[in-house]
Amino acid sequence: MDFKDTPEEAAFRTEAHSWLDANVPRREQPNQTWASTLESKDSDNIVRLAKEYQQKKYDGGWACLHWPKEYGGRGASPIERVIWGEEESRYLVPSGVFDIGQGMAGPVLMQYASEEQKQRYLPPMASGEEIWCQLFSETSAGSDLAGLRMKASREGDDWILNGEKIWTSGAHYCDYGIIVARSDVDVAKHRGLTFFFLDMKSAGVEVRPIRQITGGSNFNTVVFNDVRISDSQRLGEIGGGWGVALTTLMNERVSVGDAPGPNLDQALALAETIELDGQPAIRNQAVRSQLAKWHCETAGLKYTKYRSISALSRGETPGPENSITKLVGATKAQEIACFGLDLMDAAGIVADEALVESDARFQLAYLAAPAMRIAGGTDEVLRNIIAERVLGLPQEPRADKGMSFKDIPSGA
Ligand SMILES: Cc1cc2nc3c(=O)[nH]c(=O)nc-3n(C[C@H](O)[C@H](O)[C@H](O)COP(=O)(O)OP(=O)(O)OC[C@H]3O[C@@H](n4cnc5c(N)ncnc54)[C@H](O)[C@@H]3O)c2cc1C
Numbered sequence: 104m105d106f107k108d109t110p111e112e113a114a115f116r117t118e119a120h121s122w123l124d125a126n127v128p129r130r131e132q133p134n135q136t137w138a139s140t141l142e143s144k145d146s147d148n149i150v151r152l153a154k155e156y157q158q159k160k161y162d163g164g165w166a167c168l169h170w171p172k173e174y175g176g177r178g179a180s181p182i183e184r185v186i187w188g189e190e191e192s193r194y195l196v197p198s199g200v201f202d203i204g205q206g207m208a209g210p211v212l213m214q215y216a217s218e219e220q221k222q223r224y225l226p227p228m229a230s231g232e233e234i235w236c237q238l239f240s241e242t243s244a245g246s247d248l249a250g251l252r253m254k255a256s257r258e259g260d261d262w263i264l265n266g267e268k269i270w271t272s273g274a275h276y277c278d279y280g281i282i283v284a285r286s287d288v289d290v291a292k293h294r295g296l297t298f299f300f301l302d303m304k305s306a307g308v309e310v311r312p313i314r315q316i317t318g319g320s321n322f323n324t325v326v327f328n329d330v331r332i333s334d335s336q337r338l339g340e341i342g343g344g345w346g347v348a349l350t351t352l353m354n355e356r357v358s359v360g361d362a363p364g365p366n367l368d369q370a371l372a373l374a375e376t377i378e379l380d381g382q383p384a385i386r387n388q389a390v391r392s393q394l395a396k397w398h399c400e401t402a403g404l405k406y407t408k409y410r411s412i413s414a415l416s417r418g419e420t421p422g423p424e425n426s427i428t429k430l431v432g433a434t435k436a437q438e439i440a441c442f443g444l445d446l447m448d449a450a451g452i453v454a455d456e457a458l459v460e461s462d463a464r465f466q467l468a469y470l471a472a473p474a475m476r477i478a479g480g481t482d483e484v485l486r487n488i489i490a491e492r493v494l495g496l497p498q499e500p501r502a503d504k505g506m507s508f509k510d511i512p513s514g515a
Contacts, residue, residue, distance in 0.1 A: 115183050119190045122163055127194040146321050150276050153200035157231025167205055167229040175229030181412045204228045204235030207351045208281045215338035236277035238268040246484045249292045255284035264330040274310045274323040277303050283344045288509040295508050296344030299336045317470045365464050367397045370439045377446045384446055400435050404428055423492035426485040437472035440465050
């Protein structure tokens, strides 16, 4: 395979680079980044900065590159999207705020919404003016999403939603959400679900922030009390919500592929700065061997991602193999954060950006890392997907297979 830019790709890279150079500060050191919303205690500030940057990108024609132009994108190819990502990562930009909207809600609207709805909702999603969240998980339905209990009852041309969602990232600052609810309890659990979108300011929606180990509160419980939404906000068929949710989740695994937190370059920079046994840590054999391992994994992830992107450019839908990048990336991010803390010795336990190396990025990432191994599919669930759907191994036993939902025993 030849990964060198074609003349057209090289021209695109130059154009992207020139725009970024003119509009965004470059990273002065490899370890200089904005904290992600997951790590930060101040998500309001990150959201403000992210909105400003997104609007700038939109005005310059660099938002949602792969979306059609009429919906606020650039109509770029998957490879151009990768080139943009590579160039943008050299600059100091806020990230994470629009991933759910642009990476999941956008593609779902593109596939299932009416033309009028696409014209209404996609451009403000691309410009960052409106932010979207994903209301899927419930206390009894995370990995087993199809077991969810949020109730959708039909009333004329409307639906009434009742129940509780949990772990909804960004619900406290989001304008709209995509939601999956149970519309029929008499059929098997996967067949009784229906998918909608809604205004987060609808009457009866209550957002309750959850405090995280990082000190921030980026995700929430969202309570629905007789929330009335129109049937025109349904995406897909009644009872077809599972298929729509699966499309969303596959897009999630593509968009969450790069775990936040320090990367190999930042680990390398730290090892060059910190002293170990009277010399820079980078000279230590154990440190070098760890860095070499992550170098190999980083390269493996990069080319695995390129393989998915080549598939996308052939018009194929993202497949279950995308689970590999999320599984390996999240584990690697946690290992790198832990390595940073080890190298800093006693300072490793100080999570104060004013007092320790690298603005306490390693400490914050260490606290946030376990969440990345859960969000977007836990390690175990991703391993099951890889085993069953990529390697073709036998399915794990599913005791409730074929049972109607109301007959499945519950603790409630
Ligand atoms: C930072 C963060 C952000 C999130 N943001 C959102 C969001 O915006 N919207 C949203 O809807 N949800 C969100 N979630 C929720 C996330 O999707 C769920 O936490 C995740 O799907 C796991 O579900 P659970 O927490 O209910 O754990 P469970 O499913 O109860 O799992 C508990 C444990 O059992 C293991 N397990 C479960 N099933 C199996 C199995 N079949 N085989 C082997 N092991 C198994 C799991 O791996 C895990 O270790 C977020 C989570 C996090 C951490």
